[in-house]
Amino acid sequence: MEETLTREQLLDMYYYMKLTRMVEERLQRLYRQGKIVGGLYRSLGQEGESVASAYALEEGDFLAVMIRNLGALFVRGVRPWEVFTQYMGKGTSPTRGKDNIVHFGSVERGIIPPISHLGDLIPVMAGIALASKMQRKRSVALTYIGDGGTSTGAFHEGLNFAAVLKLPLIVIAEDNGYAYSTPKHKQMAIENIADRAIGYGIFGETVDGNDVIAVYHATRRAVERAREGLGPTLLEVKTFRMRGHAEHDDAWYVPRELLEYWQKRDPILRLETYLKEHGMADETDFEAITHRIEQEIEADLQYAEQSPMPDPRIALEGVYAETPSVSEVAPLPREHAVRTRS
Amino acid sequence: MPVLTYLEAIRQGLWEEMERDERVFLLGEDIGVYGGAFKVTEGFLERFGEERVIDTPISEAAIVGAAIGAALVGLRPVAEMQFIDFISIAFDQLTNFAAKCRYRWGAGVPIVVRGPCGGGVHGGPFHSQNVEAYFFHTPGLKIVEPATPYDAKGLIKAAIRDEDPVLYFEHKYLYRRIRGEVPEGDYIVPIGKADIKRLGRDVTILTYGWMLHKSLEAAEIVAQEGIEVEVVDLRTLLPLDDETILSSVAKTGRAVIVHEDTRTGGIAGEIAMRINERIFEYLEAPVVRVTAPDTPIPFSPPLEEFFLPQVEEIVQAVRWVANY
Structure with missing residues (x-):
C-alpha cells in the first residue's frame, strides 16, 4: 500500500515548483536587462518532475542535477541567492565565479554538480551508489538525463555498470521532446526510453512527468527498491520543454500545437486543480505562497546584485589541494626570470 | 633489503x-x-x-x-x-x-x-x-x-x-x-619530486620510465669518452619538478630530453621551454630531445625497434651537445 501525500507535502511541492518558475522568470528579466553572464536555461513546464523526484529522497541521499532541474536543487535546500549569484558570476556565488548556472553543490549537502558533457554523471553517481553499498549506508544516488543525453556512451556504460553491481541508483530520464533542436525520433528509434531498462536487466517505468504525484510515487518506489538492494531504476518522465534550449533560441522548430497541448498540462496548474478539487487548498493559499516567494526573491536578488564580482586573482586558486598551484611557485635560479602572473 | x-x-x-x-x-x-x-x-x-x-x-x-x-x-x-x-x-x-x-x-x-x-x-x-x-x-x-x-x-x-x-x-x-x-614496510616517494639517478657535470639527461634505463646505458658509454652525464629521473611528469630540472641544467649547461612518447607536443617541448624561459643564459648548447617519431607505434619487431628511441641515439645527442 502506497503512502498518501499529505496536504502539507503537496503544498510543499507546490512551493518548490512555483519558486522554480518565479526564480526563472526573474532570471529571464535579468537576462534581458543584460545582468546575466552567459546563457539562461529554463525548465518551464518541467518543474514538476524535478521537484517531485527530488522530494522523494531523504536526508543522506545524493542528487545530481542537469540544467533543467533547478527545482530539484531547491528541494535539497538551495536558496535563490545562490542561483542569482551563479548566473551573475559574482564572487559570493557558491563557486566564487568559477562556474555558472546550476553547476554547484557540495558533498555535505548531497548535491553533486554536473559537467556539461551529457551522460557523464551516470557513472559518477553509480560510484556514489557503490560507496554507499560498500559502507553499508542506506543512501541512494539519483540523477537526471534528457532524451538526447541517453544517446551517449556514458549513459550506457553507467547504467550497465550499475545494473551488474546492483547499485542503489535512480536515473530519471526526461523525455521533453527536444534536445536543442533535435526531436526525440532523431535521437532514438523507440518511443519510451524506459524500454531500455529491460536490456540492462533493471527496473524501468514511464510516468506522466507533469503529474507530480505520479512522479513522486514512482521515484519513491525506485528509492525503496534501491534501499532494499534490488538495484537501479530507469524512470522515464514524459514532459515537455516549453521554451528554447536556452533564451537565445526561440524554438521556431517546435510545432505550435505541441506547445498548446502541453500548456494545458502544465504541472503547476495541474497541482492547483488537484488541490482545489480535493478541498485541500484554494486561491488564497496559492496567493499566500506566491507572495512569500516574491519576498524571498526580492531579498535574495538584492543581495546578489549588491554582491561584488570575484577578485581576479582567485582564478589561479584551487587547481590542486596544495595552493597555490605548484607550477606558479617554481623556484627560479635567476632573479630576472620571466615574470609569472601574480 | x-x-x-x-x-x-x-x-x-x-x-x-x-x-x-x-x-x-x-x-x-x-x-x-x-x-x-x-x-x-x-x-x-x-x-x-x-x-x-x-x-x-x-x-x-x-x-x-x-x-x-x-x-x-x-x-x-x-x-x-x-x-x-x-x-x-x-x-x-x-x-x-x-x-x-x-x-x-x-x-x-x-x-x-x-x-x-x-x-x-x-x-x-x-x-x-x-x-x-x-x-x-x-x-x-x-x-x-x-x-x-x-x-x-x-x-x-x-x-x-x-x-x-x-x-x-x-x-x-x-x-x-x-x-x-625495496624496503619492507611503509615509505613514500613524494609526488612532484624528480630524482638524480646519476651525478655528472657535463650534460644533463632528463627522462623517465623505460628511457631512464637506456639513458643510464648511454651515460655509461659516453663516460668512457670523458663526458660525465647527470641523469635526472623525472618520476613525476605533472607537476614537473622545476627545481631539480633547472638546477641540474644550470649546473651542466647542456640538456638532452629523452622520452619514449612521440615528438610533437610531447613533454620534452615543455621542459625545453621552461629551460629557455628561466635559465637561457646558463646554456652552453641548444636543448635537444630524443623521442619516438610522430607515427603510431608499429607492431612488427624491426618496425617497433626503429620507432623506439635507442641507446645509440641518446649517445649521439649527448656527444652533440657536449661538443657544441
Missing part, C-alpha cells in the same frame, strides 16, 4: 595501502578472479574480498566515473586500465570531471588510475602507447611514471594518499625485467 621486480613492488605498495586503509579499493577489468592481465593484483581477491577488488564490465568510462563518485564520498579507489591505451575511453571523466571538481566547487577527487604503458613487447598500435601528453595539458591532474622498483612502491603509495587525481603509468617492459632493492 629484499630485491623485488618492478611489478612486485607495485603489488606490494597496493597491498600495503589496502591493509593500511580500508577506504582503498580496486576496480577494473579481470583484476579479481584472474588477478589482472599482467597479474599485478594476483591474490588480492582472496585477501580483500570481492567488495574491495571489483571485476567490472568493459567500461573504462564507467570504471573511472565510478571511481570519481566513490572518491567524492570518502573512498580511495584505484582503477586499473588493462592497458593504458584504453584510458582514452575515460578521457572525459578524467579531464572534465575529475580534473575540474576542486577548481569548480572545491571537491577533491582522490583517485588513482593506473595501468601498463609503453612499447618494447610488440603490442602493436593499441597496446603500446604512452599517453602522458594527452593528460599533461590538463590542470588538476597529476601524472607519475616510476622507472625503478623503489620508486614504483613509493609512488603508488603517494598516489593513493594524494588528495587529487593521479595517473600512475607503469611501464610494461619493466614489469619483470627490472629488479631492485
Whole structure:
C-alpha cells in the first residue's frame, strides 16, 4: 500500500515548483536587462518532475542535477541567492565565479554538480551508489538525463555498470521532446526510453512527468527498491520543454500545437486543480505562497546584485589541494626570470 | 633489503595501502578472479574480498566515473586500465570531471588510475602507447611514471594518499625485467619530486620510465669518452619538478630530453621551454630531445625497434651537445 501525500507535502511541492518558475522568470528579466553572464536555461513546464523526484529522497541521499532541474536543487535546500549569484558570476556565488548556472553543490549537502558533457554523471553517481553499498549506508544516488543525453556512451556504460553491481541508483530520464533542436525520433528509434531498462536487466517505468504525484510515487518506489538492494531504476518522465534550449533560441522548430497541448498540462496548474478539487487548498493559499516567494526573491536578488564580482586573482586558486598551484611557485635560479602572473 | 621486480613492488605498495586503509579499493577489468592481465593484483581477491577488488564490465568510462563518485564520498579507489591505451575511453571523466571538481566547487577527487604503458613487447598500435601528453595539458591532474622498483612502491603509495587525481603509468617492459632493492614496510616517494639517478657535470639527461634505463646505458658509454652525464629521473611528469630540472641544467649547461612518447607536443617541448624561459643564459648548447617519431607505434619487431628511441641515439645527442 502506497503512502498518501499529505496536504502539507503537496503544498510543499507546490512551493518548490512555483519558486522554480518565479526564480526563472526573474532570471529571464535579468537576462534581458543584460545582468546575466552567459546563457539562461529554463525548465518551464518541467518543474514538476524535478521537484517531485527530488522530494522523494531523504536526508543522506545524493542528487545530481542537469540544467533543467533547478527545482530539484531547491528541494535539497538551495536558496535563490545562490542561483542569482551563479548566473551573475559574482564572487559570493557558491563557486566564487568559477562556474555558472546550476553547476554547484557540495558533498555535505548531497548535491553533486554536473559537467556539461551529457551522460557523464551516470557513472559518477553509480560510484556514489557503490560507496554507499560498500559502507553499508542506506543512501541512494539519483540523477537526471534528457532524451538526447541517453544517446551517449556514458549513459550506457553507467547504467550497465550499475545494473551488474546492483547499485542503489535512480536515473530519471526526461523525455521533453527536444534536445536543442533535435526531436526525440532523431535521437532514438523507440518511443519510451524506459524500454531500455529491460536490456540492462533493471527496473524501468514511464510516468506522466507533469503529474507530480505520479512522479513522486514512482521515484519513491525506485528509492525503496534501491534501499532494499534490488538495484537501479530507469524512470522515464514524459514532459515537455516549453521554451528554447536556452533564451537565445526561440524554438521556431517546435510545432505550435505541441506547445498548446502541453500548456494545458502544465504541472503547476495541474497541482492547483488537484488541490482545489480535493478541498485541500484554494486561491488564497496559492496567493499566500506566491507572495512569500516574491519576498524571498526580492531579498535574495538584492543581495546578489549588491554582491561584488570575484577578485581576479582567485582564478589561479584551487587547481590542486596544495595552493597555490605548484607550477606558479617554481623556484627560479635567476632573479630576472620571466615574470609569472601574480 | 629484499630485491623485488618492478611489478612486485607495485603489488606490494597496493597491498600495503589496502591493509593500511580500508577506504582503498580496486576496480577494473579481470583484476579479481584472474588477478589482472599482467597479474599485478594476483591474490588480492582472496585477501580483500570481492567488495574491495571489483571485476567490472568493459567500461573504462564507467570504471573511472565510478571511481570519481566513490572518491567524492570518502573512498580511495584505484582503477586499473588493462592497458593504458584504453584510458582514452575515460578521457572525459578524467579531464572534465575529475580534473575540474576542486577548481569548480572545491571537491577533491582522490583517485588513482593506473595501468601498463609503453612499447618494447610488440603490442602493436593499441597496446603500446604512452599517453602522458594527452593528460599533461590538463590542470588538476597529476601524472607519475616510476622507472625503478623503489620508486614504483613509493609512488603508488603517494598516489593513493594524494588528495587529487593521479595517473600512475607503469611501464610494461619493466614489469619483470627490472629488479631492485625495496624496503619492507611503509615509505613514500613524494609526488612532484624528480630524482638524480646519476651525478655528472657535463650534460644533463632528463627522462623517465623505460628511457631512464637506456639513458643510464648511454651515460655509461659516453663516460668512457670523458663526458660525465647527470641523469635526472623525472618520476613525476605533472607537476614537473622545476627545481631539480633547472638546477641540474644550470649546473651542466647542456640538456638532452629523452622520452619514449612521440615528438610533437610531447613533454620534452615543455621542459625545453621552461629551460629557455628561466635559465637561457646558463646554456652552453641548444636543448635537444630524443623521442619516438610522430607515427603510431608499429607492431612488427624491426618496425617497433626503429620507432623506439635507442641507446645509440641518446649517445649521439649527448656527444652533440657536449661538443657544441
